[in-house]
Amino acid sequence: MSVRTATCMCGQLTATCDGEPFRISVCHCLDCQKRSGSSFAAQARFPADRVTTSGKAQIFTRKAESGQTSEHHFCPVCGSELWYIAQPFTDMMAIPIGRFADPSFPPPEYSVYEERKHGWVTITSEGTEHFD
Numbered sequence: 364m365s366v367r368t369a370t371c372m373c374g375q376l377t378a379t380c381d382g383e384p385f386r387i388s389v390c391h392c393l394d395c396q397k398r399s400g401s402s403f404a405a406q407a408r409f410p411a412d413r414v415t416t417s418g419k420a421q422i423f424t425r426k427a428e429s430g431q432t433s434e435h436h437f438c439p440v441c442g443s444e445l446w447y448i449a450q451p452f453t454d455m456m457a458i459p460i461g462r463f464a465d466p467s468f469p470p471p472e473y474s475v476y477e478e479r480k481h482g483w484v485t486i487t488s489e490g491t492e493h494f495d
Contacts, residue, residue, distance in 0.1 A: 369462035371443035376418035378446055378458055380409045389486055392476040402481040405460040414456050
């Protein structure tokens, strides 16, 4: 079983994950583009009871068009989002893959909202399922 630690940019906020992620995905929706500041977001979901956090976090709650909410936990010092929890999956913590700073992190299993994908982006990892 592996243990991975994600950190914010300044290192004040951490999330240590015990075991493998439940789901690894790339999302091309416009909200994830805004959230990540990039053309897509890549995140790994872990069962919340397998994640230990330390440090102080600020929370921003966002309401989606669907009416569901998501809580985004970020460092009040450097502003980095370290994890989010989205309804209806409140027992899962989604952590941006880049927060682990590990180039050997497993590839995504899913690429979603591809109809909003930038034309120059191609997700080529073997075994990744693609959805519009």
